[in-house]
Amino acid sequence: MTPTDTRALVAIDLGAESCRVSLLRWLPTGPQCTLVHRFLNNAVETENGLRWKIDAIEAGLMEGLHRCAAIATEGVRSIAVDGWAVDYARLDDDGKAMEDPYCYRDVRNITSEESVHAIIPAAQMRVLTAIGIMRINTLYQLYADKLAGRPQAPWLNLPEYILERLGGRRVSEYTNATHTQLIDMHTGTWATGIFERLELDPEMAAPLVLPGSIVGKVTGELATLPAFADTQLVAPCCHDTASAIAGIPDAADDWAYISSGTWSLVGTLLQEAINTQPAREENLTNFGGAGGRILFHKNVNGMWLLRGCLDVWRAAGKDWSFDELLPLAEAQHTPHHLLDVDDPDLLLPGDMPNRINRQLLERGFGEISTKPEDAPAMTALILHSLAARYAQVLGAIADITGKKLKKLYIVGGGSRNALLNRLTAQATGLEVVVGASESSTLGNFAVQMAAVESSADAETIAEWAGVLRTAF
Structure with a gap:
């Protein structure tokens, strides 16, 4: 063209x-x-x-x-x-x-x-x-x-x-x-x-x-x-x-998407809205998309969690870069417990490491060090928790829509996080295709x-x- x-x-x-x-x-x-x-x-x-x-x-x-x-x-x-x-x-x-x-x-x-x-x-x-x-x-x-x-x-x-x-x-x-x-x-x-x-x-x-x-x-x-x-x-x-999903050049019907940024929008495209009781129980939403299609997805917390921690660590004197932090996070042991990443308390601004520890304590788990030098452990917890949540949401979407999902497109700024992409592929069992970061x-x-x-x-x-x- x-x-x-x-x-x-x-x-x-x-x-x-x-x-x-x-x-x-x-x-x-x-x-x-x-x-x-x-x-x-x-x-x-x-x-x-x-x-x-x-x-x-x-x-x-x-x-x-x-x-x-x-x-x-x-x-x-x-x-x-x-x-x-x-x-x-x-x-x-x-x-x-x-x-x-x-x-x-x-x-x-x-x-x-x-x-x-x-x-x-x-x-x-x-x-x-x-x-x-x-x-x-x-x-x-x-x-x-x-x-x-x-x-x-x-x-x-x-x-x-x-x-x-x-x-x-x-x-x-x-x-x-x-x-x-x-x-x-x-x-x-x-x-x-x-x-x-x-x-x-x-x-x-x-x-x-x-x-x-x-x-x-x-x-x-x-x-x-x-x-x-x-x-x-x-x-x-x-x-x-909706603009990001319009940028995925795939005419098939067997794929899901994550628009990964401050938020993670996890979903699939539909021709018509689904507003059944199971969809309502999962709080899955029907938003307008390009060309008359429906974006059937759920808002999940995203890079907001990690960026909130990075801000705190930077203020404490350690300005971590992703290139430096992610390999160290990948080397961490798989966390024994995962966060509820959609906890409303984690949607608010301010001192994210302590907000995370507050949730862990409320759920009967141990705290994680909030020291800047211990950032890899906190980062691993966040990324493993996000990947697990993505898998939960995509499983619900597959059940409710009846779709046989094969591919998962990850687009947006968060698509540059190679560790999260790998964890997501492992958690979902889907072929992950990294799209345009912009x-x-x-x-x-x-x-x-x-x-x-x-x-x-x-x-x-x-x-x-x-x-x-x-x-x-």
């Missing part, structure tokens, strides 16, 4: 730890993807809660886009934005964020979740939405706003917010919207009944669009640059996991190409993913 227009494309990938601006160009040797700009992104604890510095994010993205303009003298055909789900910006009359958005890890969601389920029981909510209950979902954050007396201003999840800031119309892309826990999976529309029962204004949510929708053109200062004079804005799979960017570009060239159906997206795989 070759493009009809050889101008460049830009993919913006918003990450909870870093944001990236990448450029896809069509060179005589073939497609080439370049990471043009990457900058750190961390939620900041303030007197008003855990927040994202939205102005800093926008400034970093603008720097990346200006760099793209300088490189892509042939012009930029389109820009698309994906990122983490659930968090959102409330908009003022000018379409700008009224304040720094809350981070989904803020403790306000604990009370909000309890209050929501006092009105709509969790089991009933699950039947309505086919979504696994997680207190980080947008619904609970919106209700936390209500409990705090915050104004019910229009809101956009962050990738769609960036698209609007670049000149796009106000939309909510479907794969991202399914993570709000406010979509009726039976109709594919906003679940107005949930809004009404919780006294949330459905008019504050933006109109839904499907992945691959063209939502406008670049305007403002960027449009004065020659490269962006005629650049379309595309809503890809705005949720980064799989969200690959899927972003694949959906863009399908959208601007023809149509964003599943087959076309998979074909473009195969073509573009060589660009990375």
